[in-house]
Amino acid sequence: MGCILSTKTDTRRRRCHDQPTTTTTTTTTTSSAASVVAVGTSPVTITRSPGDPLEWPPWLLAFAGKALAGLTPRRADSFKKLSKIGSGTYSNVYKAIEVETGRVVAIKKVRFEAEEKESIRFMAREIELLRRLGDHPNIVKFEGVVVSRVSQALYLVFEYMEHDLAGLAAAPGTNFSEPQIKCYMKQLFTGLEHCHSHGVLHRDIKGSNLLINNEGILKIADFGLAASFDPAGKQAMTSRVVTLWYRAPELLLGSTRYGVGIDLWSAGCILAELLTGKPILPGRTEVEQLHRIFKLCGSPSDKYWKKWKLPHATIVKPQQPYERSIADIFKEYPSSSVSLIDKLLSIDPLDRGTAADALKSDFFTTKPHACEPSSLPKYPPSKEMDAKLREEKFRRQKELDKSGNKRGTFRKQRAPHYRQSKAVPVPEANAELPVNLHRQMFHVNGTSKSEKFPPPHQDGGVGVKLDNLNGVSLSFVANDASFTSEDFEGKMGKSRKVSHDSHNLMKSLMLDIARSGRLHMKGNPKELKVSSEAK
Numbered sequence: 001m002g003c004i005l006s007t008k009t010d011t012r013r014r015r016c017h018d019q020p021t022t023t024t025t026t027t028t029t030t031s032s033a034a035s036v037v038a039v040g041t042s043p044v045t046i047t048r049s050p051g052d053p054l055e056w057p058p059w060l061l062a063f064a065g066k067a068l069a070g071l072t073p074r075r076a077d078s079f080k081k082l083s084k085i086g087s088g089t090y091s092n093v094y095k096a097i098e099v100e101t102g103r104v105v106a107i108k109k110v111r112f113e114a115e116e117k118e119s120i121r122f123m124a125r126e127i128e129l130l131r132r133l134g135d136h137p138n139i140v141k142f143e144g145v146v147v148s149r150v151s152q153a154l155y156l157v158f159e160y161m162e163h164d165l166a167g168l169a170a171a172p173g174t175n176f177s178e179p180q181i182k183c184y185m186k187q188l189f190t191g192l193e194h195c196h197s198h199g200v201l202h203r204d205i206k207g208s209n210l211l212i213n214n215e216g217i218l219k220i221a222d223f224g225l226a227a228s229f230d231p232a233g234k235q236a237m238t239s240r241v242v243t244l245w246y247r248a249p250e251l252l253l254g255s256t257r258y259g260v261g262i263d264l265w266s267a268g269c270i271l272a273e274l275l276t277g278k279p280i281l282p283g284r285t286e287v288e289q290l291h292r293i294f295k296l297c298g299s300p301s302d303k304y305w306k307k308w309k310l311p312h313a314t315i316v317k318p319q320q321p322y323e324r325s326i327a328d329i330f331k332e333y334p335s336s337s338v339s340l341i342d343k344l345l346s347i348d349p350l351d352r353g354t355a356a357d358a359l360k361s362d363f364f365t366t367k368p369h370a371c372e373p374s375s376l377p378k379y380p381p382s383k384e385m386d387a388k389l390r391e392e393k394f395r396r397q398k399e400l401d402k403s404g405n406k407r408g409t410f411r412k413q414r415a416p417h418y419r420q421s422k423a424v425p426v427p428e429a430n431a432e433l434p435v436n437l438h439r440q441m442f443h444v445n446g447t448s449k450s451e452k453f454p455p456p457h458q459d460g461g462v463g464v465k466l467d468n469l470n471g472v473s474l475s476f477v478a479n480d481a482s483f484t485s486e487d488f489e490g491k492m493g494k495s496r497k498v499s500h501d502s503h504n505l506m507k508s509l510m511l512d513i514a515r516s517g518r519l520h521m522k523g524n525p526k527e528l529k530v531s532s533e534a535k
């Protein structure tokens with residue numbers, strides 16, 4: 001057990017005072033303890049208590065001043081780190097103890113270079129949105145920011161949550177009852193309703209981001225990809241968000257003006273997954289993902305294509321229409337759940353309704369009703385167990401390596417990279433995060449790359465991306481119907497070759513799929529170019 005950054009005891013340990021974020025210019029204060037920091041065009045006042053030894057570093061204030069306004073940095077030595085409990089794309093998450101209170105918390109270590117402006121803005125967005133959402137029973141509680149004086153590291157402090165839905169669903173012997181599924185889904189929709197009514201789209205709803213505590217309370221976590229949205233749909237956003245298996249068709253088709261429907265689609269996938277016990281749309285590439293969606297949900301109508309005019313509409317359009325098969329596929333499940341799945345998995349996002357609509361649906365209003373969270377089973381502490389298993393594996397590996405060394409077969413010792421157990425190996429297809437593609441391509445060690453913020457607005461989806469196939473015409477053929485594409489050279493804007501490796505990877509991925517019979521390639525794969533430009 002060690003202190004996060006230093007073991008020095010500070011008698012003036014401070015708690016975080018999270019006041020409402022000031023979005024407007026505050027220059028009226030006359031207190032000498034206040035500093036005015038220019039953030040873009042609007043200066044923001046950061047209030048500091050006289051004599052407070054901790055100040056936000058200038059590099060952080062310059063780009064995240066608005067997100068941090070009214071927030072007091074917490075001292076690193078107010079927490080003691082216990083163990084690593086998870087790692088994500090740009091962070092490692094630790095279980096820690098708040099020294100003053102003895103309370104267990106989760107701290108998310110975010111590390112980046114001070115000059116990475118985009119990365120800092122990315123993190124600032126997460127803080128800003130978490131603060132906007134405030135205290136809600138179904139949103140993970142954000143408790144402040146710890147700054148390191150010695151390294152350029154930041155820690156976001158959260159309440160500690162013992163489990164996540166993906167982990168629980170994957171535990172051997174798990175078989176959720178209908179009231180239990182309703183209980184989790186009710187909490188998910190309540191949390192989503194709160195996000196959406198506060199103008200926040202989560203954009204990465206999946207089981208591993210739904211944390212659950214020992215009281216059975218489910219909280220939506222990981223707002224790293226979340227964004228403010230304009231309900232009128234006037235503001236363009238990147239379509240390269242949401243983990244592939246939970247990604248709505250309009251995103252796969254390149255929509256940049258989307259709304260709450262994308263989170264509702266993901267929620268529909270989760271509901272179906274909880275009922276069936278496995279992910280329902282486990283595509284390996286964006287092309288395959290769309291194909292799976294169309295097979296389950298039916299291919300979009302002409303009205304849909306005309307109404308939405310989606311950028312990739314001409315690339316993958318089923319030649320023969322698929323019939324919608326949700327009712328048939330889920331026929332053995334309760335009809336109120338199938339109706340809700342059917343609504344949430346509507347191809348047209350406007351037909352999915354809202355989280356509030358879902359809460360009013362028959363699924364929740366008919367018997368058996370959702371159970372109380374407190375009546376849910378008490379699960380064993382999975383994170384600690386996982387951590388122990390990890391340590392044990394590492395210890396055994398070390399011993400193996402030692403004996404290997406004796407025989408003269410030296411292998412480099414390295415701590416194992418660990419990711420929290422998931423129900424299934426979800427492809428990390430948060431396409432907004434290029435580090436994911438890099439990881440998939442080169443199996444990058446998590447501790448070196450995953451602690452970095454990825455530059456927002458860049459693309460890194462796994463597999464064949466629909467806008468990366470320049471000059472190669474696709475047609476993917478299923479057993480019963482085929483999808484064709486027009487030759488879209490010139491339609492997708494300028495492409496450039498990014499690297500020999502990624503070029504070859506894309507080619508080999510396409511060839512792989514072609515060999516598997518899912519994708520037919522016309523044109524010359526040698527001409528394939530890979531674009532790294534954001535859309």
Ligand SMILES: Nc1ncnc2c1ncn2[C@@H]1O[C@H](COP(=O)(O)OP(=O)(O)OP(=O)(O)O)[C@@H](O)[C@H]1O
Nearest residue numbers: 086088089090091093106158159160161222224420
């Ligand atoms: N408050 C918390 N309590 C307990 N565990 C947590 C908490 N927050 C995060 N974790 C664990 O850490 C993991 C990574 O956290 P998080 O998803 O926030 O990071 P990320 O870098 O955005 O990850 P990802 O790449 O999965 O999007 C989670 O899957 C979860 O297991």
